Amino acid sequence: MINGTVSDLDKLVLMAEDVSKTVSALQTKIAHQRAMFVIFIAAALSLLPFLLYLFYMKIQMGQSNFANLIPRETIVFIRILGAVIGVFGIYYAYNNITKMRIYRRELNSETEILRRLLDMVHEYRQYIHDKELSYVENAIFEMRIQRIKFSTKQSA
């Protein structure tokens, strides 16, 4: 593949392959982040009533039968642990949302490029260089293009 138009087409196809892979990788990352976030929310919601109970448990031991059974140090430890988990949870949620936002922004720009490449690759191949390729070269390009996932749908 030595002549100019073929080399340009090769560059376009290579770029499309690359961008398509990036889009898939970003979609996977977003799906992963979303799944982790859902697990985190589910865990937080299931732990919340217990943590709230411990956190607001009255200091006066005499007023709660349950509290009487637990040493004061343990309650303090559980409260500190709860607070640490809470702070970590907030940090994790913030981090997760920020990452998702970054991934989405990257995905939008890559999707736009991929859409433009979809037009460029096909129009270039059909209109610019069509007759300059041998049958084998043409078939190779066909197969390479057919492998590229231009769809931006997650499920596709």
Add this chain to the structure above:
Amino acid sequence: MTDCDSWTDLVPVVAKPAIYAYKYRKLIHEYWKKVQVKVGFGTPTVIITGRPGSGKSVLASHYHGEANNLDWTEPGTSADVEIKPIAIGDWTKIVAVIPGQNSAERARALDETLNKTSELEGIIHVVDWGYTAIRESAIKRDMIKKKGIDTIEKIRAHNLELELKDFDSMLEKISMSIANGRGPKWLVIAVNKVDLFEKEIHEAEEYYHPSCSGVFSHRIKSFYEVVGSHNIRIKCLPVFSMPEPYVWNADTVSSQIDSYRMLRNYLRTFIDQIAEIQNGAK
């Protein structure tokens, strides 16, 4: 009142749901198809194929009804297969618009509809007599400057050549599918963008119509020899979905139809004829 009287009163009540279900069966069917499309469940029974830029998505949007919404914008390049519920005659069909560009999505969609299911009833293959839209401006510039394709006649000739290749490839896929005991019962060649060449419509008809002596006719005759004319009905119908001028370099071909009534007529006649073919093919 005897016991028997109370029974006769009850009969209509019991039968009412069944009567209503029968009366509104088409509406129920329509909503069922819409639900199927919404949840991504259900196999397309009609597919729309054709080259990129021939106007498949716009045509489907008009029949789906979304083109009538105020916020509808003309779709650009379709990277994904678009699945839409569209009323063809009395019944709603699940229609898949297959991207024109050779891609993983197109290959998969064609394979699934032609080779993995027997539910495909028909194919609408969209052609446009060479007035295919070229979307990428860099390509347009290269074609004009490097390839010397600087007039509408030259670009049309090039497009017609590619259109024929695409049609050949489609016929090959259909014949393979029919050979495997599947495949569509009908194929409609939708001659789109007829507003650009309405005055020369007979020339276009001569070029595409199966019973004329044009290039498409030869291809169809050879195709019939392979698959047998009783296995598939082929018809050619004119249509247009959006009056729009075709611009190339410094040349412009304006739309020859500016009446909304004509647009509606073309769209209605087209879908009515497809319904007729659909009913005849059963």
